[in-house]
Amino acid sequence: MNLGLILLAAGLVTGQYAPQRQGTDPLDAEREARVHRLGKGLRCPMCQGQSIADSPAPAARAQLDKVRELVAAGRSDAEVESYFVDRYGEWALLKPKPQGSNLLLWLLPGMLLLAGLWIILTQVKRAPTPGAPSVSPPKADDDYLAQVRNDVDR
Amino acid sequence: MSNSAIGSGLVLLGLVFAAFAAVAGLYTGLTRREGALPWVQRAVYAFGVSLIASNVWMVKSLLEHDFSVKYVAQVGSRSTPTIYTIVSLWSSLEGSILFWGGVMGIYLIAFTFIHRKEHGRYMQLSLGMMSIVAAFFAFLIASPADPWIAVPAAADGPGPNPLLQNNPLMIIHPPMLYMGFVGMTVPFGIATGALLRGEIGDAWMGPLRRWTLVPWLFLTIGIILGSWWAYAVLGWGGFWAWDPVENASFMPWLASTAFMHSTMVTERKKSLKLWTLALALGAFLLTILGTFMTRSGIFNSVHAFGTSDVGKTFFLFFFLPMSAFCLFLLAVRGPMLEAESRVESLMSREGAIFFNNLFFAGITFVVLIGTTFPMVVEALQNRRLSVGEPYFNTTALPFALCILFLMGVGPMLPWGAADARTVQRQLIVPGIGALLGVGLSLLFGYPGAMPLATFACAGFVTVITLRELVLPAQSRMAEQKESPWAAMVRSASRTPRRFGGYIVHLGVVVICVAIGAYAGYKQQVSATVKAGQTVSVGKYQVRFDGLDSGREPHREWVGANVTVISPGGKEVKHHGVNSPRLNYYPTQNRPIESPLVHEMLHGDVYVSLIAFDNAAGTATFNAYVFPLVGWIWYSIPFFVFGTLIALWPRRKAALARAATVPGAAAAPGSPS
Numbered sequence: 001m002n003l004g005l006i007l008l009a010a011g012l013v014t015g016q017y018a019p020q021r022q023g024t025d026p027l028d029a030e031r032e033a034r035v036h037r038l039g040k041g042l043r044c045p046m047c048q049g050q051s052i053a054d055s056p057a058p059a060a061r062a063q064l065d066k067v068r069e070l071v072a073a074g075r076s077d078a079e080v081e082s083y084f085v086d087r088y089g090e091w092a093l094l095k096p097k098p099q100g101s102n103l104l105l106w107l108l109p110g111m112l113l114l115a116g117l118w119i120i121l122t123q124v125k126r127a128p129t130p131g132a133p134s135v136s137p138p139k140a141d142d143d144y145l146a147q148v149r150n151d152v153d154r
Numbered sequence: 155m156s157n158s159a160i161g162s163g164l165v166l167l168g169l170v171f172a173a174f175a176a177v178a179g180l181y182t183g184l185t186r187r188e189g190a191l192p193w194v195q196r197a198v199y200a201f202g203v204s205l206i207a208s209n210v211w212m213v214k215s216l217l218e219h220d221f222s223v224k225y226v227a228q229v230g231s232r233s234t235p236t237i238y239t240i241v242s243l244w245s246s247l248e249g250s251i252l253f254w255g256g257v258m259g260i261y262l263i264a265f266t267f268i269h270r271k272e273h274g275r276y277m278q279l280s281l282g283m284m285s286i287v288a289a290f291f292a293f294l295i296a297s298p299a300d301p302w303i304a305v306p307a308a309a310d311g312p313g314p315n316p317l318l319q320n321n322p323l324m325i326i327h328p329p330m331l332y333m334g335f336v337g338m339t340v341p342f343g344i345a346t347g348a349l350l351r352g353e354i355g356d357a358w359m360g361p362l363r364r365w366t367l368v369p370w371l372f373l374t375i376g377i378i379l380g381s382w383w384a385y386a387v388l389g390w391g392g393f394w395a396w397d398p399v400e401n402a403s404f405m406p407w408l409a410s411t412a413f414m415h416s417t418m419v420t421e422r423k424k425s426l427k428l429w430t431l432a433l434a435l436g437a438f439l440l441t442i443l444g445t446f447m448t449r450s451g452i453f454n455s456v457h458a459f460g461t462s463d464v465g466k467t468f469f470l471f472f473f474l475p476m477s478a479f480c481l482f483l484l485a486v487r488g489p490m491l492e493a494e495s496r497v498e499s500l501m502s503r504e505g506a507i508f509f510n511n512l513f514f515a516g517i518t519f520v521v522l523i524g525t526t527f528p529m530v531v532e533a534l535q536n537r538r539l540s541v542g543e544p545y546f547n548t549t550a551l552p553f554a555l556c557i558l559f560l561m562g563v564g565p566m567l568p569w570g571a572a573d574a575r576t577v578q579r580q581l582i583v584p585g586i587g588a589l590l591g592v593g594l595s596l597l598f599g600y601p602g603a604m605p606l607a608t609f610a611c612a613g614f615v616t617v618i619t620l621r622e623l624v625l626p627a628q629s630r631m632a633e634q635k636e637s638p639w640a641a642m643v644r645s646a647s648r649t650p651r652r653f654g655g656y657i658v659h660l661g662v663v664v665i666c667v668a669i670g671a672y673a674g675y676k677q678q679v680s681a682t683v684k685a686g687q688t689v690s691v692g693k694y695q696v697r698f699d700g701l702d703s704g705r706e707p708h709r710e711w712v713g714a715n716v717t718v719i720s721p722g723g724k725e726v727k728h729h730g731v732n733s734p735r736l737n738y739y740p741t742q743n744r745p746i747e748s749p750l751v752h753e754m755l756h757g758d759v760y761v762s763l764i765a766f767d768n769a770a771g772t773a774t775f776n777a778y779v780f781p782l783v784g785w786i787w788y789s790i791p792f793f794v795f796g797t798l799i800a801l802w803p804r805r806k807a808a809l810a811r812a813a814t815v816p817g818a819a820a821a822p823g824s825p826s
Contacts, residue, residue, distance in 0.1 A: 026680055036678075040543065040544065041544050043540045043542065049395065049397050049398065049540075049542060050390065050395060051542065051543065054390040054391075054392055054395070055390060057744070061764070089538060090537065090538065090539045090540075091538040091539055091540050092540070093539070093540060094540050094541070094542030094543060094544050094545070095541070095542065095544035095545045095548075096539045096540070096541060096545070101531065101535070102539070104523075104527070105523060105524065105527055105541065105545065105549075106549070108519070108523055109516060109519055109520045109523065109549060112515070112516060112519050113512070113516055116512040116515060116516070117512065120500070120508045120509070120512060123425070123493075123496065123497050123508070124496070124497045124498075124499065124500055124505075
């Protein structure tokens with residue numbers, strides 16, 4: 001046993017190193033993928049804007065275990081989400097529900113896109129219609145001007 | 155004299171000089187007294203020297219462990235390694251703003267010196283505007299965020315934030331970002347100077363573009379290094395989390411990238427002038443908003459350095475007035491910025507750039523609204539909600555894919571109007587490139603709609619970009635009988651912006667492919683194993699060889715020795731300090747992960763230690779295989795090389811001519 005392990009053992013005895021949470025055993029691949037996808041959409045309560053699928057924090061791992069438990073019990077995605085929303089509020093969802101004023105998150109960029117498209121289209125010269133005269137000369141009352149136009153056009 | 159007296163004296167001196175330069179520059183500029191320029195320049199130099207000196211003095215105090223200086227007492231520690239003691243200059247709020255002031259000093263000195271021979275007509279106004287920003291920063295350092303306050307000296311300090319000590323990338327990532335953020339002050343000064351003067355000709359366009367390119371490069375490097383740091387340190391296997399502070403650095407990058415493209419239309423077609431200027435001002439305002447977001451502590455983030463009043467001061471007394479001022483300038487000068495030509499067809503280079511700008515504006519807006527929406531909702535409706543990765547991925551990624559596609563379309567189309575048949579003929583080879591992208595990924599067993607679309611676009615863009623890079627050289631070889639190398643160098647030096655830009659485009663393609671492969675084909679396994687057992691992830695095996703631990707001056711760690719076994723049976727040991735570890739810092743109650751990154755050119759094996767049980771002899775791992783992920787950061791040379799080529803002074807004579815012809819700076823329509 002080297003010095004390091006003695007140190008490690010001492011640390012564990014004095015409680016300096018809190019044992020880290022291991023998490024429950026993964027489910028089969030398909031359901032585990034669902035757990036992961038749901039976890040990606042839920043906010044880790046302790047940490048800094050990460051999802052519970054990404055965070056190594058003990059609280060996040062506990063929550064991911066809860067998701068796994070709910071998925072194993074055959075709950076639907078919506079039920080799992082509402083389980084967390086009931087406990088932690090809307091804040092737990094990393095993608096807000098598209099309802100009420102939250103809709104602005106999608107509507108405003110969409111409106112910007114449409115407005116931008118419209119501006120771009122107004123920047124373009126209108127293409128000449130085939131067959132139509134490209135420039136319609138203004139009618140001249142002046143005989144001299146009409147004569148000049150006639151000479152120039154010929 | 156004590157260190158804190160000298161340091162704060164230097165900051166106050168800087169504040170006085172910056173305030174003088176701002177008042178003198180703006181007053182004499184607006185009243186057209188051009189003889190005052192040398193005095194403005196001297197004040198700017200003096201500001202720069204004072205702030206740089208104050209930074210040097212802070213490093214000295216940190217190295218001396220002078221705990222009577224408040225900032226040293228906050229972040230210093232006798233047990234911290236020297237290199238981290240030096241970088242702790244920017245590891246916490248007050249120090250980073252002081253550092254910010256120093257970088258501002260470097261930029262202003264460089265700008266003033268390079269353009270010292272320039273005519274006073276807009277230099278005074280530009281320097282005045284930049285000095286307003288400089289004075290505001292000096293004020294922040296002198297008062298709300300003063301690092302130099304004298305405190306009763308303690309025997310030792312807590313040391314810098316452990317996350318920042320965990321990896322050497324932290325030494326270089328923050329200064330790069332700061333250089334990017336602070337540097338946007340220079341194009342802001344140039345643009346507002348030109349707008350204030352009301353002489354919005356072509357002469358300011360060159361400096362404006364070049365001085366945007368410099369901070370743009372730093373921002374790019376800073377963002378990429380930041381993602382590398384997050385990947386190598388945070389242990390969750392990701393590199394970008396749409397964290398508010400990441401977004402804060404991304405938004406000015408997006409705006410300045412859009413600027414770099416729209417400026418081509420402005421120069422060539424004399425249109426989009428108002429929009430181009432708005433982008434230059436917008437990039438600056440977004441850096442200020444970003445600073446506010448990073449430094450206010452209102453966001454829950456890896457980067458939150460704690461709450462302070464600095465953010466509020468920033469927002470109320472700087473961001474809002476500056477935004478209002480920029481809008482006012484654009485509104486007043488708008489009529490001078492009418493387009494001088496109209497677009498003939500959208501099937502043209504300018505058409506592609508229009509759409510490029512639309513999509514860039516779209517992403518910027520999505521990021522802006524997603525980042526600020528929770529704040530606004532909480533303030534107005536007292537309702538807490540989160541906007542995170544799932545929102546940004548579904549809204550921003552389609553825009554990004556469109557931009558990637560346009561990166562191929564744009565360079566292919568000529569200015570003016572494209573002939574449909576020529577376009578069709580030119581599309582054949584890039585089309586094959588796109589099919590090749592899809593074919594290759596299917597061949598290696600990589601399906602999935604989003605990655606395949608990415609690879610198709612990447613193939614398409616690569617072929618077009620390479621063709622555009624090589625064609626001019628080819629024609630030189632044919633017509634001038636030059637050697638391939640000479641033809642390449644000559645054609646690059648004739649059109650450095652074009653050539654450099656396309657190299658940067660190749661770098662973007664590399665990043666997009668890497669992200670596509672990472673997002674589409676990563677593999678993950680979580681497992682708890684005993685010593686001697688293995689975890690299979692993808693085609694790799696990770697064998698657990700037992701627990702290990704160690705002590706360093708500033709931390710202790712527990713590691714799990716592992717051996718990574720490749721499909722061919724080759725074993726690579728990662729033991730001791732190279733093992734996936736949990737680091738324990740005396741000031742933190744939660745361990746900080748330090749994952750193992752087994753780097754390879756075609757992908758990484760990434761192992762993080764999640765938990766261990768010494769009694770049972772087990773360790774719990776998250777193991778991942780990430781194909782191609784390293785290419786996100788290996789792309790940095792493309793950006794550096796491409797930008798340097800684009801920045802390379804073309805011909806001294808031509809530049810000097812442009813600078814001295816007075817008509818070049820005149821307003822459109824005036825005789826020149």
